[in-house]
Amino acid sequence: xxDLRDLYQQVIVDHNKRPRNFGKLTEFNHDADGYNPLCxxxxxxxxxxxxxxxxxxxxxxxxxxxxxxxxxxLMTDALKGKTMQQCEEMFGQFxxxxxxxxxxxxxxxxxxxxxxxxxxxxxxxxxxxxTLCWHTLHAALKDSAEPAKxx
Amino acid sequence: xxxxxxxxxxxPILSQQIHGRPLAYLDNAATTQKxxxxxDAVRRYYEEDNANVxxxxxxxxxxxxxxxxxARKTVGGFFNTRSVREVVFTRGTTExxxxxxxxxxxxxxxxxxxxxxxxxxxxxxxxPWQMLCEQTGAILKVVPINQAGELLMDEFDxxxxxxxKLVGVVHMSNAxxxxxxVADIVRxxxxxxxxxxxxxxxxxxxxxxxxxxxxxxxxVTSAHKMYxxxxxxxxxxxxxxxxxxxxxxxxxxxxRMVTFEKTEYNDLPYKFEAGTPHIAGAIGFGKAxxxxxxIGFDAxxxxxxELLAYATAKAADFDGxxxxxxxEDKACVLSFVLKGIxxxxxxxxxxxxxxxxxxxxxxxxxxxxxxxxxATARASFSVYNxxxxxxxxxxxxxxAQEIFG
Ligand SMILES: Cc1ncc(COP(=O)(O)O)c(C=O)c1O
Numbered sequence: 001x002x003d004l005r006d007l008y009q010q011v012i013v014d015h016n017k018r019p020r021n022f023g024k025l026t027e028f029n030h031d032a033d034g035y036n037p038l039c040x041x042x043x044x045x046x047x048x049x050x051x052x053x054x055x056x057x058x059x060x061x062x063x064x065x066x067x068x069x070x071x072x073x074l075m076t077d078a079l080k081g082k083t084m085q086q087c088e089e090m091f092g093q094f095x096x097x098x099x100x101x102x103x104x105x106x107x108x109x110x111x112x113x114x115x116x117x118x119x120x121x122x123x124x125x126x127x128x129x130x131t132l133c134w135h136t137l138h139a140a141l142k143d144s145a146e147p148a149k150x151x
Numbered sequence: 152x153x154x155x156x157x158x159x160x161x162x163p164i165l166s167q168q169i170h171g172r173p174l175a176y177l178d179n180a181a182t183t184q185k186x187x188x189x190x191d192a193v194r195r196y197y198e199e200d201n202a203n204v205x206x207x208x209x210x211x212x213x214x215x216x217x218x219x220x221x222a223r224k225t226v227g228g229f230f231n232t233r234s235v236r237e238v239v240f241t242r243g244t245t246e247x248x249x250x251x252x253x254x255x256x257x258x259x260x261x262x263x264x265x266x267x268x269x270x271x272x273x274x275x276x277x278x279p280w281q282m283l284c285e286q287t288g289a290i291l292k293v294v295p296i297n298q299a300g301e302l303l304m305d306e307f308d309x310x311x312x313x314x315x316k317l318v319g320v321v322h323m324s325n326a327x328x329x330x331x332x333v334a335d336i337v338r339x340x341x342x343x344x345x346x347x348x349x350x351x352x353x354x355x356x357x358x359x360x361x362x363x364x365x366x367x368x369x370x371v372t373s374a375h376k377m378y379x380x381x382x383x384x385x386x387x388x389x390x391x392x393x394x395x396x397x398x399x400x401x402x403x404x405x406x407r408m409v410t411f412e413k414t415e416y417n418d419l420p421y422k423f424e425a426g427t428p429h430i431a432g433a434i435g436f437g438k439a440x441x442x443x444x445x446i447g448f449d450a451x452x453x454x455x456x457e458l459l460a461y462a463t464a465k466a467a468d469f470d471g472x473x474x475x476x477x478x479e480d481k482a483c484v485l486s487f488v489l490k491g492i493x494x495x496x497x498x499x500x501x502x503x504x505x506x507x508x509x510x511x512x513x514x515x516x517x518x519x520x521x522x523x524x525x526a527t528a529r530a531s532f533s534v535y536n537x538x539x540x541x542x543x544x545x546x547x548x549x550x551a552q553e554i555f556g
Contacts, residue, residue, distance in 0.1 A: 004503050008496075008554045016555075017491075039495050040512055040525045063525050065495035066555070123499060 007119040007126070008066065011074075016066035021059040021076035028057070033147035034136030036128055041068045045076075045136045053084045060136075065129050067120060072133035074114055084141060090114070091134050098127050153450045159535050161186040161442075172505025175540035180325045180353060180484055180531035181509050182375045185439070189379055192438040193431045204430055205404060205421075219430050222437030223420075226385055229440045230370065231361040236390055236419040240433055243384035244352040245275040247371035248319075250386055250399045250423060251348055252279035255369075258397055260316055262288030267310055267345070268319040269294040269302055270521060271327055274514045276319050276350045289316070296521065300327035300476040308339065315345040322354035326515040326527070327476030328459075328484030330358065337367050346392070352376055356533070357455060357482050359448040362387050374432065379439030383432030386423070393419050400425040451534050455483050458532050462541045469545060471552070475527045486513075486529045489548065492555050494528040500554060501528075504547035506540075 030047040041064030048057040058079050060072045079087060090110055097106040098120050106115045120130045132148070139148035159165055162184045167174050176184060196218060202211035204219045220235075227235045241247040256279075260266070266280045270293055284291050292315070294307045302320075311318070318340040323330045333349050340347045348369040351360060356377040362370050369392075373384040388396075398405055398416055402425035408415040416422045443451070462485050466472050471490035489497060498510030509529045512519045519526060530544055 004500055004550075004554060007499070013555055039510070040516075040519070041495075042525075065493035067496070126495075126499060129495065 007123055009116050009119065011113070011116045012066060012070040015070035015073040019060075019069050019073040021073065022061065023059055024061060025057055025059045028059075030140045030143055032136050032139035032143070034062075034132050034139065035147045035149055036064070036068070036132050037149060038128065039065065041065065041129065041132060043068070043072060043133055043136050045072075045133065045140045047137075047140050049084070049141075055079050055082050055084070055087065060133065064132070065126075067117070067126055067129035068132050071117055071130045074117070075133050075137065078112060078114055079137070087137065087141070091138065094134055095131060097121070098130050153446075153454055155454075155535070155537060158446070159537070161188070162535055163187060163190070165535060169505040169507070170503050173543075175506045175536075175543040177530040177532065177536065177540060177544060178507045178509050179533035179536070180376070180513075180529065182381065183356065183378050183533050184535070185380070185435075186378055186442050188442055189435045189438045193380060193435045196431045196434050201431075203427055215430055218434050219428065222433040225437035225440050229444070230355075230385075230387055231363050232387055233363065233390060237362075237387055237393065239386040239388065239393070239420040239423045240428055241371075241384050241386050241423075242382055242429070243373035243375070244273075244350060244371050245373075247369075247384055247386035248275055248348065248350065249279045251369050251371075251388070252283045254396045254399045254423075255346075255392065256280075256283040256317075257286070258395070260287045260289045263314065264289040264316045265292050265312070265314045266290070266317050266319065267292045267294065267307075267315050267340075269321065269331070270296045271300065271302075271324040271329060271515065271518055272319065272321050273325055273350065273352065274516070275352075276321060276348075277517070280317075280319060290314075293517075294320075296329075299478050300324065300329045300481075300518075301478045302329075302331055304332070304335075307336070311339060311343045311345065313344060315340070315343055317346045317348060319348045319350065321350040321352075322360075323351075323357065323482055324476070324515070324518075325353045325484070325531075326513040326518045326529070327478065327486055328481035328531075329476060329478040330354065330480040330482055332480075333367070334365050337365055341366070353484075354482075356443065357451065368392055374436035374439060377436075377439050378442055380429075380432045380435040383429045383436050385436075390419065393423070396423075398422050398425070402426045404428070446534060454534060455532060458536055458538070458541065459483055459485070461538055462530065462532070462544070465541065465545050469548065472548070475522050475524065483532045484529060485531070486527045488524055488527055489551070492551055494526040496555075497528045497548070497551055500551040501544070501547045504543065504550060506544050506547045508544070 025046040028046040034043040043062035093110045135148040200214040202215040204216040227238045346368040351372040355372040370387040375381040405425040475486040494510035
């Protein structure tokens with residue numbers, strides 16, 4: 001049977017307890033709000049993107065469940081030094097992983113550490129917790145004035 | 152004699168396993184489960200009596216009409232209305248409040264008038280009044296609460312003025328469990344010349360409600376929180392007020408005579424029941440009230456107090472648990488936060504242990520804002536819940552703490 005530990009892996013518990021890249025960047029040129037109306041989770045993402053389109057720095061603030069905090073923490077770690085195009089690819093792969101069939105192995109090469117979040121697909125009501133930060137990232141890259149929503 | 156095993160046996164849904172564990176259904180404030188008698192009544196209606204009401208002369212229509220109107224009588228009796236003309240079927244509490252805000256509100260509220268609600272209202276007793284205020288220029292005022300989750304009655308008195316046209320108050324809070332002193336509120340409001348609407352969505356399954364004794368102007372509730380079907384509820388209104396109110400929706404059933412020049416509206420309560428109603432739902436609602444009456448509120452209150460006391464004592468001993476809502480007078484709700492674990496995560500972990508609770512803002516975001524929490528976990532009890540289920544809840548909370556170690 002599917003175990004809770006598959007969702008709440010130690011890495012996730014750790015990132016929830018000690019989120020990386022938490023707080024506001026002193027220098028940033030993109031940012032956006034994200035909101036999950038279902039559970040009230042709120043995120044804010046700050047980005048410093050170079051002229052060449054490389055993410056030099058990224059951070060987040062907000063409150064939410066362990067899945068959404070850990071996902072944002074892991075995402076920000078993974079994004080540093082990536083180009084916008086690589087971000088898009090990761091987003092696509094991440095979304096695919098979060099909603100795909102259990103039998104399908106996630107793309108480790110693109111996703112790296114982010115694959116610890118694969119467990120959410122067994123918990124349909126929690127998928128949006130994991131993807132909120134990615135939607136918010138998307139909004140930040142586009143400098144959307146509207147908060148990103150999972151609904 | 153209160154026989155919990157016998158009561159549980161009446162609810163077929165309760166005997167199942169969830170993720171390999173016995174289901175502990177502790178989300179009764181969201182909706183209660185349905186006894187076999189209600190399920191059978193709805194089924195029997197569709198199998199034997201289904202027809203439209205109030206319009207056929209054939210046998211089935213007469214039977215359907217008799218059953219539907221019979222349910223209205225049962226509802227009237229249950230809440231001790233003066234007559235069945237005061238019993239308006241709606242889709243539920245939400246629609247009933249919208250009906251009053253829209254029909255009574257637009258006829259009686261003008262710019263500068265005040266609507267007084269409380270800080271612990273469900274969104275359904277906030278938003279319709281905000282909409283009315285926006286349309287009319289009236290002002291929404293809010294009675295504050297204390298840390299225990301009780302209304303500050305001195306503040307209520309101070310906010311209640313000759314400008315107050317209506318007081319909207321929840322009888323029992325779904326987020327906190329607080330039972331408000333509604334009879335007292337009605338007395339004070341009437342003395343100030345205001346009408347009172349009581350949101351009985353939570354209370355009606357747990358406390359006896361006598362609308363004449365309460366002397367309220369409007370009492371609203373939903374069948375699905377009282378062991379009945381979803382999609383049906385009731386607005387109980389004082390007849391003299393309902394008579395003066397304009398219709399809410401127009402259509403069939405609510406008219407007596409239609410020409411293109413003029414329409415004559417039907418008598419009460421039909422004036423407010425446009426269109427084909429939820430006939431099966433009303434019949435199921437009636438059956439659900441019979442189920443409650445079969446146990447009796449003396450036994451229900453005694454049992455539910457016992458269970459809440461049992462759960463509250465366990466909660467007090469539980470490391471890291473902070474209860475939200477500790478009113479002196481409360482019922483059936485244990486809302487809480489657990490240190491270091493978001494309620495949403497608790498919801499998922501508890502579910503895997505077979506324990507169904509609600510995690511979130513409970514459609515009462517201002518309550519969350521007051522306690523400065525994004526959400527709470529809420530276990531809510533009903534007459535069929537057992538001490539074993541409360542034990543399962545706390546065992547699952549311990550499991551959550553292990554996972555979050
Ligand atoms: C106190 C209170 N008021 C109103 C409602 C709304 O009831 P319904 O959704 O059945 O219209 C609820 C249901 O959650 C409630 O608990």
